[in-house]
Amino acid sequence: MDDTSELFSISIAVRELAELSRREGGLSSPYYGGISGPEGIALHREYARLAPEFFPGAEIFLEYGLSGSYAHSTLPYNLQVKGRCDTIAVENKEITLIEVKSFRGSTRFLPKNGDTVHWAQAKIYAYLLGQSNFLTTNDITSDKITVALHYLSLDNGELITHEQRYSYTDLKQFFFSICKYYLDTRMALILHRERRNKHNSKASFPFPDLRLGQHDMMREVTAAIRDKQVLFVSAPTGSGKTIAVLYPALKAQAYGLNENIYYLTPSRSQRTVAEEALALLRQQGFLIRAITIRAKQSMCAQPKYFCDKNKCPYATTYFERLEDALTEFSHKQDLLPDDIFALGKKYHLCPYELSIDLMDSCDLVICDYNYIFDPRIRWSDKLDDSKHRYTLLVDEAHNLAERSRSMFSAIIESKQLEQLKSILQQVTVPDDPSLKEVLVAIEELETLLNSYSKALSNDAGDDVKEAFVKEHQSLGLFFTNNFYATRKIPPRLQSCIPRLNFKLQQFFEYFREFPQREKANTIRFDLLHFQNIAEEYYDETYITAVRCLTGGKTALSLLTLDASQHLTKTYYGKSSVVFFSATLEPFSYFVSLLDANFKIDKPEVLKLSSPFSKERRLVIAYDEYSVRYRDRMITLPGIADLILEIVSQKPGNFLLFCPSFAYLQQFKNYIKQKEIPEILDIIVQPAGMNEQQKEEYLRRFTSAVKDRSLLGLTVLGSLFTEGIDLKGDALTGVIVIGTGLPALTPEREILRQYYQAKSGLGYQYAYTWPGFNRVTQAAGRLIRSPEDCGIVLLIDDRYSKPEYQQLFPKDWDIFYADDKQSCLDRIHSFWSDIESTSI
Ligand code: SF4
Structure with a gap:
């Protein structure tokens, strides 16, 4: 090796370097691999316990740290290689270095002579060991070393071994060639x-x-x-x-x-x-x-x-x-x-x-x-x-x-279990015990879900409901029509999901080919995610929820009310x-x-403050009408009449954000009966709009006809609330009906209770703040460049209440209006001012 002292260093882990030896083959994942996670820790412990049996009389070194470097005269870099080799056994002044790997399923799926990458990993460690002071410390004089791969079954502890003997000269050649390849390619x-x-x-x-x-x-x-x-x-x-x-x-x-x-x-x-x-x-x-x-x-x-x-x-x-x-x-x-x-x-x-x-x-x-x-x-x-x-x-x-x-939440629906069962039932090995075991495990989960849906059904008798409540009371129960939630995972669920996953894993390991295997695998991954959430994340921020869906189906979820801890862990101290x-x-x-x-x-x-001139945007909080759910049908005609007048007052393009699709339909039906002003065109966002429909909808704004008004009906929180950029005359007004509060659902109510207990601000966390964020997002569609101008009209009497006044961004100069005429007059004077400044 050359003198490396002056060279810039690149560090690489042994495992990563060894991966370079996989220069052939495909993407299908091997059914064996390194040991990681809690299962790996347990297996390593087990291997450490067994090692003296595998090497009786030998001195055993576990998790032995090794490092070394590589440099080449043609390359201006020095490669620092580091890692921990699993096991070293020294006996009679001879060394055996072992890489331990785990596998599941049949040994026939293991590569015949060991995996190329695992050999590479073991050989790199063997070379680094030869370069360390381990040989002198342990009085080893042999110029050869035995390198071994031990594959230990996670199912039954069976051990498959491979061994080869190498000289340190051969290992040096291997190490140099893989390092040079790494540096050359990089x-x-x-x-x-x-x-x-x-x-x-x-x-x-x-x-x-x-x-x-x-x-x-x-x-x-x-x-x-x-x-x-x-x-x-x-x-x-x-x-x-x-x-x-x-x-x-x-x-x-x-x-x-x-x-x-x-x-x-x-x-x-x-x-x-x-x-x-x-x-x-x-x-x-x-x-x-x-x-x-x-x-x-x-x-x-x-x-x-x-x-x-x-x-x-x-x-x-x-x-x-x-x-x-x-x-x-x-x-x-x-x-x-x-x-x-x-x-x-x-x-x-x-x-x-x-x-x-x-x-x-x-x-x-x-x-x-x-x-x-x-x-x-x-x-x-x-x-x-x-x-x-x-x-x-x-x-x-x-x-x-x-x-x-x-x-950080997970959901499983009963229809997925039906699909999984139907795929597996078509596998042509009906007598296979592992298939039978999977089907039994699926049915066990289905039975559990059925018991929930029975108790939640509208037809359930009081005795069924009472028995259900009694059984689940200790888990912190929340029970309403078609919905049930607990603050803990019910014990039966806690046991039957891992059992099903275990049976599925065994089945998938043995049956590599059957029709719709990938579709079944997708459902299996959902079940694994469910188990992962239950075991790794489920804490006091979670609820287990069951909801009855249409057609007698059921959805079972582990929902986090507050993902902040888990989210923070993904980056904290790392970046x-x-x-x-x-x-x-x-x-x-x-x-x-x-x-x-x-x-x-x-x-x-x-x-930061907005760089755009405040004078080019008029924000009106119109508080004549309540858009609370109970008042919507009463106030809709007045609101619709107000909007029709505003959009006819001066030609321009308006986005109208309704509180829901149901409201949008009612709004549309109402104005259908009215005499639509001559200059006005109306377009409506359909539910479940695709990309092409979205583009067509937006194109109406960018190619609007001069001297006409365009009113685009949409829903707050839908795909037009953010991510669209209608500059200049393409958009001259944004009208928001309501305060954007999320729909009242049992999940929201539980969220409110959670934040109420945590901070005393339950309503704000569950409703006011997420709702108002949608409103500011919608309002933000209006001014996209310094040349843009227009009006933002917020319709709901809650906007004049102190809790909303506090929320308004500081750079919004709000005009409060409580009657149609003052609103129309203010809009008229705004446009007059704009026109006079642009002359
Ligand atoms: S099916 Fe599609 S995503 Fe999957 S490996 Fe082939 S090309 Fe890639």
Whole structure:
């Protein structure tokens, strides 16, 4: 080895280095592997207990830490390799080094002579051991070592062993060749990062002037990254927040403060905004290799295979062509989903898996929240690696608060169990005991669900209900029509889900081929997630809920009321995080939902003012009408008449946000009977609108006819509440009917009770604040650029109450109106002022 003292070092784990030896084969996951998690700890203990039996008389070393380095004269880097080998046995001055792996199912599925990657791992450890002082300390003189793989069955403790004897010279050759391969294949990346750092440390901001607040935002983002802190930023539309987080994050990366940046968004449109900001920065001289990750279902090139990786031709020989595809994109800066899809098609590689493999060479990843926070699909290998320094930039962070509740919740429906049963019943081995056992376990769960639905049914007699209440009282029962919830998991459920999963696992291990296996597997994953939530997450923030659905079906859920602890654990102490959004009001609400440690850590918060002129937006709180559920039908005619007058007063385009689809229908029916003003066109959002319908709806706004008004009916909280950008004359008015309160459901009521007990602010947490956030989101559709102008009309008498007055953003100058004429007069004078200033 050469002198490495002057060289820049790259660290790599033995396990990761060994993975490079898998340069053949496909994506189907082996049914054996390393030991991890609680099961692994137990198995390691068991192996440690058994080791003296396997090596009688030997001195045993367990979990032995080893490290070493590699350098080559042609490469300007030195590779530092580290890891812990499972077991070393020393007997009669001879060493056996053992890698222990676990497996389930039949031994016939194990690779005949051991897995290539496991051999590579063991051989690397053996080489590192030879380089350490272990040999001299233990007085070993032999120039050879026995390397072994031990596969221990998780089902029955059966042990399968493989052994080979190597000289240290052979091991050195192996180690050098795999390290050189690693450095060679990663040179492009290493050189890119070097160049990137040089360029990006010098590149300047893409605009000559900073917008109001951008300087503060960039300073705080830099500080958060440097100090690995959490930062919350409320930055209204137009403050240039995307560039104001990306620019300092890329600068910090150039100065070595983080390795990777994850830009997280809830929607595709937000991903496009980030891609456009990166394009601007590249024009300014930034070198940024960025990838946008699109969901698997949109990246699948062979949907007919239902992701059966043993059959899909884009998966079966994946590793054989992967390197060529990676090389083709090695110099590309913007790795966009459509291009990756085309690359996958060209090389016959699964486009989704290819995007994940390309990600390793990128400086910045644009993706959905799920990949970072959702325990089902989180990239744990990367994100939980303590050596990995990264930054999370969470755009539209108000969405994460609600979404995190569903990420850490689980649901199983009775119809899924029926489907699973029907698939398995068609497997052509009816007498197989493992199939019978699975079917019995499914039926056990079905019986339990049936007992719930029987008690919840409208037809249930009082005696059935009373017996049910009595049985579940001790679990903290909440019981209403068609719904039941407890604060604990009922003991029968706690035992029958793991039993079913265990039986399913055994069945799936032995039966690798049967019709609709992947569909059954999807249901199995839902059941596993359910068990995972029950065992790893379920705490005092959870309820177990059962709801009767239409057609006699039942849904069983483990719902978290407060995901903040679990969410915070995903990033706390691991990365810096910037949560930013145009609407993070009230701050205390969002901070408490997104950062469970806020009381101790006191994260930085930054609130920017809108850079747009207040005079170009008129906000009216119209309090003549109540839109409370009980009053809606009484006040609808008056509200509809008011709106028809406003939209006819002056040609323009209006989005009307109704409190629900039912209200929207009633509104539509009411105005149908009216004489619609000559200049007015009306369009209506259908429920379950698809992407094409959405585009058509928006196109009506961007191509509206001059001197006519357009009224687009939609629903608060639906897909037009955020993520749409109607600039200039495309939108001149936003009308919101009601305060956006979420629907009254038993789950909401329990949520209210939970926060009432926790903070005394139950109603605000469950209703007022999430509702008002939708209102501010809807209002935020109006002003998208300095040239935009228009009116925001909020209709509900609650808007003039102090609790709402406190919530209004400081840069909203509210005009309170309680009668039609004063409202119309104010709108008229607003437009006169606008016209006079634009002459
Ligand atoms: S191409 Fe589709 S079916 Fe094939 S492995 Fe990829 S996601 Fe699965």
